[in-house]
Amino acid sequence: MQREQMNIVFTGHVDHGKSTVVGRLLADTGSLPEGKLDQIRRECERNSKPFEYAFLLDALKDEQSQGITIDAARVFFKSSARDYIIIDAPGHIEFLKNMITGAARAECAFLVIDAEEGIQENSRRHGYLLSMLGIRQVCVVVNKMDLVDYSQQVYNRIVRRFTRFLKSINLNDVEFVPVSGREGDNVFHRSSSMSWWKGATVLERLDCFRKAEPLDRMPMRMPVTDIYKFTNYGDSRRIIAGTLETGTFRQGDEVIFYPSGKKSRIKAIESFNTDTVTEVKAGRATGFTMDEQIYLSRGALACRVDQMPPKVGNQLQVSLFWLGREPLVQGKEYFLKTGTTKVRCQLSEINKVIDASSLDSEVRRESVERHEVADCSLALQKTIAFDLVMDLPQTSRFVLVDEYEIAGGGIIRDVDDHRQHEFGEKLIRRQLEWENGIVTELDRMEQYGQRPALILVTGHEDQAEAAKIFAEGLEKKLFSLKKNVYYLGYRSLKYGLDADLKNDPLLQKRRMAVREEHIRRISEISHIMIDAGMFFIVKIDGLDYEERDLIQLLLGTSRMKTIWVGKDITTDIVPDWHIRRPENMDEHMAKVDSIMEEWELMGDIS
Amino acid sequence: MDQLDELESIGVRILREAYSNFKNLCMLWSIGKDSTVMLWLARKAFYGHVPFPLVHIDTHYKIPEMIEYRDRLTREWNLPMVYGENTEALEAKQTFPDGNADRLTCCRLLKAEALKNTLNGNWTRYRFNHNSDRYEVDRDTEMYTGVIVGVRADEEGSRSKERYFSPRDKENIWDVGDQPPEFWNQFKTDFAPGTHVRIHPLLDWTETNIWEYIEREKIPTVSLYYNQGSGERYRSLGCAPCTNPVQSDARNVSEIIAELRTGKFSNIAERSGRAQDKDDGGGLETLRRDGYM
CATH class of the missing domain: 3.40.50.300 (P-loop containing nucleotide triphosphate hydrolases)
Known part of the structure; x- marks a missing residue:
C-alpha cells in the first residue's frame, strides 16, 4: 500500500x-x-x-x-x-x-x-x-x-x-x-x-496533523475552462472542460451554470484512453457533453442543481494581501481572477489595513502597500459567481493582477450590495423557471451567423436626436448585412408597456424610481430578444455606470455593448465604442462590420 | 485518485489554461520520454487532438531512430509538427562533431540559438504537411508567446526553481531571483509585448513517475531507452556525439521502473550521460539562462 x-x-x-x-x-x-x-x-x-x-x-x-x-x-x-x-x-x-x-x-x-x-x-x-x-x-x-x-x-x-x-x-x-x-x-x-x-x-x-477532509463531499464546483469543439479534426463533440474543484458529479446529473443560471444535464463524461467514466470526484481535470446545448463560455461556474448554490454579485467584501511593487489604490483598474473568471475591477474602499509591524490592526489608509494585509471592498465590472469563505473556501479565493503581474491574493468574505444580490437571486429564479423551446440558442446562432447581444446607444440628453439617428442607422446597416436586428424606440415603450409609469417632473424621487423601473423593463425585454437570437438596439439617454451594471446584472452574462454618441462623455460610463462626430454617419457605418467582429458578435463565432 | 491521476490532472489543467490564455502557443517536443508524456497529456486534455504546433529543434546530430519515431507519431496521431534548425551554423560546420566548437558552444548554436530564433519566428520553420506527407516551409512566422516545455523539478537544481508559468524577457532571459507568485491555481498568463512565458506541466513529476505513467498508458517510446542485449541503455536522450548510455539490464518499461525503485541511480544525476552538462559546471545554469530548455 x-x-x-x-x-x-x-x-x-x-x-x-x-x-x-x-x-x-x-x-x-x-x-x-x-x-x-x-x-x-x-x-x-x-x-x-x-x-x-x-x-x-x-x-x-x-x-x-x-x-x-x-x-x-x-x-x-x-x-x-x-x-x-x-x-x-x-x-x-x-x-x-x-x-x-x-x-x-x-x-x-x-x-x-x-x-x-x-x-x-x-x-x-x-x-x-x-x-x-x-x-x-x-x-x-x-x-x-x-x-x-x-x-x-x-x-x-x-x-x-x-x-x-x-x-x-x-x-x-x-x-x-x-x-x-x-x-x-x-x-x-x-x-x-x-x-x-x-x-x-x-x-x-x-x-x-490530519489529512484534509476530501473535497469530494462538498457541493460541486467546476469552473469552466473552455468549450472544446474540434470540428477541424472531425470531432463533433461539444465538451465542457474544467477541473472539478470540489464535489462529485455523475453522468445524468442536472447541472446549472452561474452566474447566468442556465441549466442542462450531463450526457456523457468524456475522457481519452480510459474505460468509460460515470463519476468524477474533486481534483480531477475532466469534461462532459450535455443533453441540451446552451451557450457557455470560460468563467461559468458549473454546479449541481440539487446542491447549495454559489453567490453571484459584483460588489465584494474581501480580505487580501498585497505583493505588488506599486501600492493598491483607488481609481486604478485591476483584473480579478477567481476560478477561470477574469474580470476588470477597482478598489472601492479600504476598510482597514492591518499593520504587521505593530499589534495595532486598525489603521485607516488610502492605499495598501506591498506586504500588507487589508480588508477592502472591490467593485467588479460584471457579475460573477463565487462562494463566501465561510461556505466554501476553495471557490472564495481570488488573485488581483496589476498590469502583467499577479500582485495580490485574497478571500471573499461577503457580497456587499444587497440590492444587487436580491436581483441576482431573482435572476437565477427566472433562469430556472425559464421555458426553453426545442430550438436552442446555439441553433439560432448557427442559423443566423450572429451571437445575439444588446446594443445600448447612449449620450448626453442634448444629443438625444443624434443618438436616435445613430441607433436607427445601425439597425439599417445590420439589417442590410442580413442580420436579425431590432431597434426599440423609447416612444414605442412610453405609450405601451410603460404606460402605467407616470412621471412627475416635480418629484425627483419618483422620477428616479420610474427610470429604474423603465430600465428594468428594458432589461427584461432585452433578455427575451437575446433569447430569440437578435441584435437588440435600445437607446437610453445619459446612461451611467451603475445603470449599465444593473442592466448587465438583469441580463445575466449575455452579451451587451455600449455606444456613446457625442463629443464628451458626461457620465462615468466607459463605452465600448465612442462616436465623437455623429455627423459622419457613413464613416461610422463603414466600420460596423469590423467592430461587430471585434466584439465577436459576427464573423467566426463558432 | 492515486498519485499518477493527480499528476495527470495537474498537467491537464495547466495545458488547458495555457491553451485558453495564449493565442500563439506551441509545445516543445524533444522526442524524449518526458516531452512525449507531455504530448500524451495534451491528447488527454484535448481528447485525442493536439490543437497547437509541436516544435522540435533538429540539430541534425540526433540519433536517427529519434527522427523516425517523431515522423511516425506525427502521421499516426495527426500532429501539427514543426521543426527549426540553425542552418547557418550547420552549413558553416560550426559544430562540436566537426571539431570547430566545444560542446557548450555547439549546444548554444544548434539548440539555444535555433530555439530562440524558431520561437520568435526569425528563422524558417518547417511544418509537416499531412497531405503531401513532407515538411514544407511554414508560412506562420509569428512569435510563440506561450511555450510548453517538459522540464521536471527533480532533474537538476535550476529546474527545481521553476514555476508552472515562468516568464522570459525579450532576450529570453529568466530572472530566477524575481519570479511571480503562484498559488491557488492562478498562473501568470498576462505578459508584456516581446516577452514570452514558458509553461511546465511536468514540474512535479519524478523520473519514476514518468516511467510508471508510460507503463499505465502504454505510451510508445524510442527503443534507445531499453537494454537490447548490450547491457546498456540511454537514460536521457540527446545528440549522438554527446549522449552516453548507462549500465543497465532493463529491457522494458517495467524493468526500468523496478530498476529505478531499487535506488540504483539515486546518487547519479539523470542527465549524467549528457556531456554538455559537465562542461557547464555540473548544472545547466549557463545554458538555461541563454534559453536552453
Missing part, C-alpha cells in the same frame, strides 16, 4: 531558527544520507566554525543544486506514521512571494518564534498569510528555549500574546511547542531540561 504523504511548510521571522529545527528533525529521525552529519561536522571543524544543524539543510540544497536528484525547494523525510515533504519557505521579507507560493501548497504549517527575541513582524505577517491561505492546521514552535534558561514563564508569555493575536485573525486551536533546535529539546527527543512541559514534541505534533 502507498504510504500517506503530507506537505508541510516551516515559516517564521528570519533567524528565528527554521533551518535549525528542520535540520534537527532530519538528523534525529535518521532521514539524512549516510555519513552526511559526520561530513558536515568535519567540515565545520576544518573551517573552525561551530557546527549548526541549519548547515544540514544548506548542504543538502548545495548538493541538489549541483545536479543530483533531490529538489532544492523541497526536502523529503519520513516518520513512522507517514512521508513528509517540507516545502522551503524563506523568512526574509523579500521572499514573501516565494513563501506564499510554497505555503499555498502545504496542508499544515509550523511557525517558528525565537523565545529570546519574541514575536516579530514576520511572525505576525506569516500568521496572517497562513490564515488567509486557508491553512487551518498550524503549530507554533517556540525555539531557542535554551537561550532563556528553558523558562516556563517566557514561554507562557509568548503563548498568551500570540494566541490573542491568532484569535484576532481567526486562527483558533493553534498548538504550541517549546523547543531548542540547537540542543534537540522537544523536536524528536523529549526534553529533560523542560520537565514542566507535558505536551507533544514537534514530531508528535506533526504526526497528529
